[in-house]
Amino acid sequence: xxxxxxxxxxxxxxxxxxxxxxxxxxxxxxxxxxxxxxxxxxxxxxxxxxxxxxxxxxxxxxxxxxxxxxxxxxxxxxxxxxxxxxxxxxxxxxxxxxxxxxxxxxxxxxxxxxxxxxxxxxxxxxxxxxxxxxxxxxxxxxxxxxxxxxxxxxxxxxxxxxxxxxxxxxxxxxxxxxxxxxxxxxxxxxxxxxxxxxxxxxxxxxxxxxxxxxxxxxxxxxxxxxxxxxxxxxxxxxxxxxxxxxxxxxxxxxxxxxxxxxxxxxxxxxxxxxxxxxxxxxxxxxxxxxxxxxxxxxxxxxxxxxxxxxxxxxxxxxxxxxxxxxxxxxxxxxxxxxxxxxxxxxxxxxxx
Numbered sequence: 001x002x003x004x005x006x007x008x009x010x011x012x013x014x015x016x017x018x019x020x021x022x023x024x025x026x027x028x029x030x031x032x033x034x035x036x037x038x039x040x041x042x043x044x045x046x047x048x049x050x051x052x053x054x055x056x057x058x059x060x061x062x063x064x065x066x067x068x069x070x071x072x073x074x075x076x077x078x079x080x081x082x083x084x085x086x087x088x089x090x091x092x093x094x095x096x097x098x099x100x101x102x103x104x105x106x107x108x109x110x111x112x113x114x115x116x117x118x119x120x121x122x123x124x125x126x127x128x129x130x131x132x133x134x135x136x137x138x139x140x141x142x143x144x145x146x147x148x149x150x151x152x153x154x155x156x157x158x159x160x161x162x163x164x165x166x167x168x169x170x171x172x173x174x175x176x177x178x179x180x181x182x183x184x185x186x187x188x189x190x191x192x193x194x195x196x197x198x199x200x201x202x203x204x205x206x207x208x209x210x211x212x213x214x215x216x217x218x219x220x221x222x223x224x225x226x227x228x229x230x231x232x233x234x235x236x237x238x239x240x241x242x243x244x245x246x247x248x249x250x251x252x253x254x255x256x257x258x259x260x261x262x263x264x265x266x267x268x269x270x271x272x273x274x275x276x277x278x279x280x281x282x283x284x285x286x287x288x289x290x291x292x293x294x295x296x297x298x299x300x301x302x303x304x305x306x307x308x309x310x311x312x313x314x315x316x317x318x319x320x321x322x323x324x325x326x327x328x329x330x331x332x333x334x335x336x337x338x339x340x341x342x343x344x345x346x347x348x349x350x351x352x
Contacts, residue, residue, distance in 0.1 A: 038087060038131040047071055050120050050135055051081060065089045070138070081138075083119065088132040094123040096208045097132045099180040106181050106202050107327075111169045141338030148334065159339055174323035177204040178252040179245030206243035207252075209330060212259055239263075249324070254305040261298045264291055 040057065047055050057069040069085040088097055101118050108115045121134035144151070144159060151159075182205040242259050246252040264271055271291060277283035318324060 039129055042129040043085065043087070043131075043133060046120075046122075046129060046133075047085060047135065051083075053078065055081070057085060060084060071135070083135060084138045086134045086136060093208070094125065094132060095180070095182065095206065097121060097123040097134065099182050099205070099208055101134065102183045102202060103181045105183075107170070107173070110173055113166045113169050139338050141340045143335050144337055144339050145334035159337075163337065170327045173327050174320045175204055175325040176323050177245040177247055178249070178325045179204040179206060179243075180208050181205075204245045206240070206245065207255075208243075212239060212243050248311045249309065250306045250311050253309075254302045257298050257302050257305070261295060261302075264295055264298070 044055065044057060047057070051071070051073075054074040056072050056074055058072060059067065060070040061068040065088060067087045069087065071081050071083045071085055073079075073081060101121050101123075104115045104118055107113050108117070116137040116139050119135045119137070121132075121136075122129070123132050125132050148156070182203050184201055184203045239259060239262055242255045242262065244252065244255060246255065268291070272284070272287045275287050275290065277287050
């Protein structure tokens with residue numbers, strides 16, 4: 001991974017090298033396939049324009065598919081901006097960021113759950129910056145994972161109670177379809193194209209998750225693929241069509257299995273290679289038998305999706321039978337929660 005630099009479009013902030021710096025995502029450290037080269041100078045210009053003052057970026061955190069930069073004003077004495085720049089690698093399609101923005105806005109408008117504000121974003125990786133990004137509110141707090149063993153019991157109880165309250169509030173958000181939340185306007189891939197929210201601002205669209213976009217060790221399976229199964233009628237003949245949205249729970253559950261089945265059909269050679277067999281005739285025959293058995297299991301599992309749990313809402317006396325779906329967290333862990341604590345802590349780490 002090439003090093004990141006602080007940068008600014010203002011000469012008063014940084015040197016020439018900083019102002020011309022770039023970074024890239026690699027498959028791994030050192031060697032590897034290049035994912036994206038991002039122009040930090042262009043991103044600085046975007047940030048400067050948004051806040052209408054010269055700023056600088058300081059790398060704050062990095063995950064598997066995002067880098068977070070703290071945004072600071074260049075001039076001393078200027079109030080803090082309390083904002084971060086979240087830069088995405090091209091690991092997922094642009095509808096991932098579009099859905100993230102829409103989901104944050106929807107939850108903020110329809111519940112009491114605190115969510116960070118998104119000030120600006122662009123989901124077009126073909127923009128001059130060369131990457132998708134969002135400028136968003138910096139949320140104060142610490143990740144409880146870093147401090148949990150040292151927290152007093154009463155603080156732990158408060159954290160658990162508040163998390164439960166937020167989950168209840170989110171559970172009251174109901175939808176007629178399963179999928180991901182998007183802004184209704186299909187052209188809303190940036191903050192410039194979105195006006196003030198209205199009652200029909202949102203829609204439910206295709207899901208953005210594995211195995212449709214499954215990432216393993218920063219390698220994406222068919223990231224922008226339009227896999228088609230020959231001699232198979234729609235909607236089960238293409239990977240994209242399996243992403244929903246879904247009117248029934250059985251459709252949602254079976255879509256994952258159908259995606260695996262589709263990949264077995266279209267990507268037969270790649271799947272056989274992933275079994276790490278020796279490649280001789282005996283092993284090739286063994287591998288084919290393994291795949292045939294896998295296909296049988298997947299087809300039987302698809303049948304079972306319509307039986308258990310089926311399409312009957314749980315619980316059966318749900319108050320919104322016409323809207324049986326609610327919000328689901330794919331990665332709900334302590335590391336993805338921030339808490340604001342009233343007591344001083346010695347060993348803490350800021351998490352964004």
